[in-house]
Amino acid sequence: MPAAARRNEQSRRAILDAALALLAETDYAKVTIEAIAARAGVGKQTIYRWWRRKGEVVLEALTRQQTPVVLPDSGDLEADLRELVRATVAEFADPRLSATTRALTVEMLSDDDLAGQVRDRLLRPQLEAVRDRLAAARERGQIRTGADLDVAVELIFGPIFHRWQLRTGPLTEEYADALVDHVLAAVRP
Amino acid sequence: MPAAARRNEQSRRAILDAALALLAETDYAKVTIEAIAARAGVGKQTIYRWWRRKGEVVLEALTRQQTPVVLPDSGDLEADLRELVRATVAEFADPRLSATTRALTVEMLSDDDLAGQVRDRLLRPQLEAVRDRLAAARERGQIRTGADLDVAVELIFGPIFHRWQLRTGPLTEEYADALVDHVLAAVRP
């Protein structure tokens, strides 16, 4: 393991910036280690020294700019869920955010290790925040006690993810609202 | 456009067989056009002449062996759904089927065109079969009239797909059953 102490923070930043820039500008096929290195003005070895795969660079580039998850808790479960789902659907509908998600998904599908990292670092916080919100609702009696909260969380994100990735339908506000209705029906007492 | 009439059916079959064999045997990274051509005893140009990308070859190889979708309709919606969901979960849990799905998903994420073809040829029939089964249930009054059947279908497959791809939980029979319970709750009158 390299002595991280010696690590050049400037190069690290340049690499992550370059990766983000390329992700934003070009096809994911053009986001190669060589292109990142060239763009960052960095030797390829400096990338290989600190990351094992391109996917890890991309992941780190994306996590770096991640904002902490804050879910609204107005007490009104339906309103809060609607806000969450609308925001999520809008995000997947946005071609720019969508492109990086797509990139990351490709990497995850070809590297189990990376998949784990993405899951734990990017995804889990998001999903657990929602789970916590649902738990609070359950305590208030807004959700039936028999409901499996993990399943409930997937009932929200699964359909959106599915529709986004397989393009089986439009990602609109109407869709978001319809989804919320069904999810609520599934967990209501 | 090439005169498809002149197409050599033997070569076509050899190519698709080779693609399937490689998909089954090796990492997707090793399923290259060159490997397929070599395995099929065919010139590379013969592949490029009839398919634009590797993904299209893989897609055609997979569609060729596809069995028509038959959904049970015993009249008992819960039983039928449980059977469907258990089978689907088992399929995604199977590493062999899973590998080709993973491969195809990677290709879809990097080629919109291919994504459309996969959706229309492989996915849509499956999803519509389920939708039809739900429509039948609705006519029998087993599903509330307000339910959006498209959303309902995604309520089934979305979570499975999500859990499979992001590995956020185990793909077991218990999970299948819990999912069925929630889906039913969502659409029941």
Add this chain to the structure above:
Amino acid sequence: MPAAARRNEQSRRAILDAALALLAETDYAKVTIEAIAARAGVGKQTIYRWWRRKGEVVLEALTRQQTPVVLPDSGDLEADLRELVRATVAEFADPRLSATTRALTVEMLSDDDLAGQVRDRLLRPQLEAVRDRLAAARERGQIRTGADLDVAVELIFGPIFHRWQLRTGPLTEEYADALVDHVLAAVRP
């Protein structure tokens, strides 16, 4: 062996014309069988049916437009030689004629058979015409009896060919005249 009787004269002409046109227009590397066939609006097989190699097509294209060799015989050996050598040098200096000669030379170097044909059909008549002129001069006592006429002919064309192909000097009228002087010195009584 094809029954030449059935041969389509129109196609034959189109092929030879196409070959000439390509020779004149492009690099010799682009003069491929496929290009000739496409240009001539002819199937590749029609070329392969009547010629064994590209070089033979080129040879036939060039021989077709060849004019019969006529050497001046004014009685004045020096004047006649000077005219011949100046014309030959000028021909090699002309980039257009030079290009086809270059092409043919390449083919000859990679095909002994073709080399023989070129020698016999294109070259020999030329060389023998010169040899005959020298023989006439010898009978008139303008050339010493000991002179080897074959060597003498090569004394004329060898240096020009050498200088053209290896670009060891300019192909000017002065050069032509200097060469004539030395050749005459070599064979004079």
Add this chain to the structure above:
Amino acid sequence: MPAAARRNEQSRRAILDAALALLAETDYAKVTIEAIAARAGVGKQTIYRWWRRKGEVVLEALTRQQTPVVLPDSGDLEADLRELVRATVAEFADPRLSATTRALTVEMLSDDDLAGQVRDRLLRPQLEAVRDRLAAARERGQIRTGADLDVAVELIFGPIFHRWQLRTGPLTEEYADALVDHVLAAVRP
């Protein structure tokens, strides 16, 4: 332009050795970049990095093993010339040396740049050595002052080259001697 300082001398040698070996063993048509790379245990890019065309590799392979030109100067011009011409004729008559010369000639005819390099590196030293020998003879009065030494040199090599390439006659010792006689006649006072 690559920093030649970083060049791997071992690879360079392996490539040139492989090229020579292939030239000696096989048809020139089989001397491909891929074959050279495979034989040398080298990536193709390593060849393309340092040479533009196959011809340049071949040229460098041939120049590397070139022995410095040493011409005899016994004072006897005729004897020295006879030795030189006999050796040259024998060399062209030798099928092994002839094959590489043929290969190089093909390359020269399709690449002006390479032609220049061959001329300057391989040919010129040889021709100038002969020119110098003739100059020495002229100073001794063995050659007439009016003789053009460049023309004289070509009077020697041109006919041999011509006869070799166009196969217009045998390359024997008798031919060598006849040629020497005529060349001497051309330049003698």
Add this chain to the structure above:
DNA sequence: AGATAAACGAGACGGTACGTCCTGTCTTGTG
């Protein structure tokens, strides 16, 4: 006036080599 058989255009085919690109490792100086 058919019949028939070869030549024809078109272009698919199995191959070979091309020249480019990227991978992940190794090497060479610089700070």
Add this chain to the structure above:
DNA sequence: CACAAGACAGGACGTACCGTCTCGTTTATCT
């Protein structure tokens, strides 16, 4: 000793032609 620079072996990419091989479709003889 991390770094930039970039050479290296390897190997896939997609393209261009090779020479052979069907396809149907003209033609040109020969019944």
